[in-house]
Amino acid sequence: MIESDVRYQIDRSLEATGWILEAGQENKNVFFEESVKLRLSANSIQKLGQKRPDYTLFDGASPIAIVEAKKASVSDLGDALKQASDYAERIGVDFVFACNGLTVKSLHVSSGLPLYLNGIEVTEFPDLQLLQKFRANRSNQLFTVPKKVLKSRTELIRLFAELNDDLRAEGLRAGIERFSEFANILFLKLLSEKGEDEIWQQLLRLREQDILLYLNKVAMEQLRENYGGEVITGTAIRNPKTLKRIVLTLNALQLSDIDEDIKGVAFEHFIQKTTDTQNDLGEYFTPRHIIRFMVRLLDPQYGENVYDPFCGTGGFLTETFRHISHQCRLTIDALDTLNYKTVFGGEITTTARIAKMNMILFGDGHSGVNQQDSLRTNSEAKYNNVLSNIPFSQRITQEVLNLVGGTAQYVRHADEACVLKCFNSLKLGGSMAVVVPEGLLVNRQHKEFLRFLLRNSTIRMLIRLPRGCFAPYTDAKTGIIFLTDKGLGQTEWFYRVTIKNDGYDSKRQPIPGINDLDSTLFFFRESAIPLNTLPESLDVSVVSVQNLASKETFYLHTSWKLGSHKQYVKLEDVAILRNGTSITKATTMPGDIPVIAGGRGTVPYTHGEYNYSGRIFTISKSGAYSGYVWWHDDPIWASDCIVVRSKDESKYLTRYLYMCMALKQAELYERQQGTGQPHVYISLVRDFPIPVITIERQRRLLQEYEEAQEKLRKLNMEIRTGREKIDQALKSFYE
Numbered sequence: 001m002i003e004s005d006v007r008y009q010i011d012r013s014l015e016a017t018g019w020i021l022e023a024g025q026e027n028k029n030v031f032f033e034e035s036v037k038l039r040l041s042a043n044s045i046q047k048l049g050q051k052r053p054d055y056t057l058f059d060g061a062s063p064i065a066i067v068e069a070k071k072a073s074v075s076d077l078g079d080a081l082k083q084a085s086d087y088a089e090r091i092g093v094d095f096v097f098a099c100n101g102l103t104v105k106s107l108h109v110s111s112g113l114p115l116y117l118n119g120i121e122v123t124e125f126p127d128l129q130l131l132q133k134f135r136a137n138r139s140n141q142l143f144t145v146p147k148k149v150l151k152s153r154t155e156l157i158r159l160f161a162e163l164n165d166d167l168r169a170e171g172l173r174a175g176i177e178r179f180s181e182f183a184n185i186l187f188l189k190l191l192s193e194k195g196e197d198e199i200w201q202q203l204l205r206l207r208e209q210d211i212l213l214y215l216n217k218v219a220m221e222q223l224r225e226n227y228g229g230e231v232i233t234g235t236a237i238r239n240p241k242t243l244k245r246i247v248l249t250l251n252a253l254q255l256s257d258i259d260e261d262i263k264g265v266a267f268e269h270f271i272q273k274t275t276d277t278q279n280d281l282g283e284y285f286t287p288r289h290i291i292r293f294m295v296r297l298l299d300p301q302y303g304e305n306v307y308d309p310f311c312g313t314g315g316f317l318t319e320t321f322r323h324i325s326h327q328c329r330l331t332i333d334a335l336d337t338l339n340y341k342t343v344f345g346g347e348i349t350t351t352a353r354i355a356k357m358n359m360i361l362f363g364d365g366h367s368g369v370n371q372q373d374s375l376r377t378n379s380e381a382k383y384n385n386v387l388s389n390i391p392f393s394q395r396i397t398q399e400v401l402n403l404v405g406g407t408a409q410y411v412r413h414a415d416e417a418c419v420l421k422c423f424n425s426l427k428l429g430g431s432m433a434v435v436v437p438e439g440l441l442v443n444r445q446h447k448e449f450l451r452f453l454l455r456n457s458t459i460r461m462l463i464r465l466p467r468g469c470f471a472p473y474t475d476a477k478t479g480i481i482f483l484t485d486k487g488l489g490q491t492e493w494f495y496r497v498t499i500k501n502d503g504y505d506s507k508r509q510p511i512p513g514i515n516d517l518d519s520t521l522f523f524f525r526e527s528a529i530p531l532n533t534l535p536e537s538l539d540v541s542v543v544s545v546q547n548l549a550s551k552e553t554f555y556l557h558t559s560w561k562l563g564s565h566k567q568y569v570k571l572e573d574v575a576i577l578r579n580g581t582s583i584t585k586a587t588t589m590p591g592d593i594p595v596i597a598g599g600r601g602t603v604p605y606t607h608g609e610y611n612y613s614g615r616i617f618t619i620s621k622s623g624a625y626s627g628y629v630w631w632h633d634d635p636i637w638a639s640d641c642i643v644v645r646s647k648d649e650s651k652y653l654t655r656y657l658y659m660c661m662a663l664k665q666a667e668l669y670e671r672q673q674g675t676g677q678p679h680v681y682i683s684l685v686r687d688f689p690i691p692v693i694t695i696e697r698q699r700r701l702l703q704e705y706e707e708a709q710e711k712l713r714k715l716n717m718e719i720r721t722g723r724e725k726i727d728q729a730l731k732s733f734y735e
Helices: 003-016 033-038 042-048 077-091 128-137 153-169 176-193 198-205 208-227 240-251 262-272 275-281 288-298 315-325 332-340 351-362 398-405 414-424 444-456 516-523 654-663 665-669 695-732
Strands: 030-032 055-059 062-069 095-099 104-108 306-308 343-347 369-371 383-389 426-437 458-464 478-484 493-498 539-546 555-558 568-570 575-579 593-596 616-620 629-632 641-646 689-691
Touching: 003 055, 003 062, 003 095, 030 033, 042 077, 055 128, 062 077, 062 128, 077 095, 077 104, 095 128, 153 176, 153 240, 176 198, 176 240, 176 351, 198 208, 198 240, 208 240, 288 315, 288 383, 288 426, 288 478, 288 516, 306 315, 315 332, 315 343, 315 351, 315 383, 343 351, 351 369, 383 414, 398 414, 414 426, 414 444, 516 539, 616 654, 629 654, 641 654, 654 665, 654 689, 654 695
Parallel strands: 062 095, 306 343, 306 383, 343 369, 383 426, 458 493
Antiparallel strands: 030 055, 055 062, 095 104, 426 478, 458 478, 493 539, 539 555, 568 689, 575 641, 616 629, 616 641
């Protein structure tokens, strides 16, 4: 995306939040570059000198914010914020923003900190009224919801827990039944916050004995007329006191000011109480920040349509609706396109009603959501984009597997069938970003399915999300498949990204500043060849696809991270690599030769013979510590491991090769394949980069290394001796 495209997107986003950009309008409050001289005072123009902000936003005659636009390839918006801050300080502006088309970052100039609204970092352009509130508050933090009413998402879940007890007393079953009942009332509350408050006000005014009749008759009829009969149902609550209590409790909150999918949070709370429901449906609530990241990564455009076959409460659909609505002027024709031709979803459970509610509350488009078994519904080649979080580890019949995958041998599991359903729903050239169990990305049993996707699209990125990313709902390890160009070619390479900081800590509290999701959006752009320089702050590597046409010899090769050294050689060019000879405890002979297998520095048993006399190192092949690098001075029996020895000690010392590989131990662990029983193979390490240095320098490094090791050994001995003396002294007190 070039800078002119970014500016077009910024224009639409500002218009969507009420800013006036068009020349000639009396209340125009956004000025571009040179045109800002028409509004600024002579003193401010003099202070700016030759500098001109890309966008200057005004509150009446006074500038209130500056926006800097950068092309999508600009990965560090921090520099853009500094540039904007320089302009801001010259003309007395409080707030600055930087945007590269995918990400918006903010800064409160006087504090130097990002803007936070109700505890959540601002990642979209605020409207004028919100900026006025920030300015009046004289802080980077603004709470439009009083802290005493709603402190956090935790407080919201606590409230839902209390109301859950009320619904239990009504005899409603845990899970979807209680959630659906609660969602009806929650929907009416949120409608009232949008201005449609007639029904809600009546529920507040009515006496307890009249409230059930009104809700089930008058209100239901009005809602069905406005939104259709599939959105809301009559209440199953029998005790009017319960209904009135829920209404009064929710009335005390201003829910629409909270940056949360409120119905999603409610869904998360009510469903996680029912283990059977969770297992049957594989439902996992997708956190809002992951949804936003995926929508921005896929970047669906106005005029395209988007499908989520497993839409749950509709989080992807509402965020997509918001994303696309910021790309166009909201004319009658544009609204018609957004409402009826843009977002579509399917959901097997009655949660589909909640997705419809969500769409109504976010703008509309609810007519595209249907309650259906998407695996059995024909959606072949209908959509430009798919965004979804597939139901994990479903139990599905062979009939459904055959229905989705036909006779294809690469579809053998429910997870594969769900991803294939997403893929098959794409039109020629379509794109998708889908949350999957991490095993689908790394487990060898899914190798053939991954090969199918690689052969029939351009996989741009495989992303591993941190454990706990979906907490507190599930601790399952998850990932994202992001691909484009369905049916137009095949994948030659892709980026593998491991997200370590998703913007939240282990207690799911926000971490200020740039996180790994931001960094991924910053660096990524579609290209024919990978970037020469990858961001150092992000765990990202380039994976090349080898022998894709061959089922037997196909494999993925991950490039090693290199420094600034000028010349490297491959390990296989300077070393002999051999697999060990397998041996079991039952087939060993008496002796004290260590048998080296999997594990990290452990010897499972000994043998009476050796197959290597020493001065070599091994790399464990199997188990949790496959990839572990271990030096051996003395004879060993190499079993479940790779043995490495220099081809020529006069050019490359085996010990030097060992030091290089031991230094990259963490990266070697990341080469493990398979989740049940991880493995590391010769094919994964043969191209390990060895820095080319003289044999003299190798010897100097080795001498320094061994001297340091000897100092460490002596220090450990002193520590151990000291501990023994202390233990002996303490022991004497008890004897």
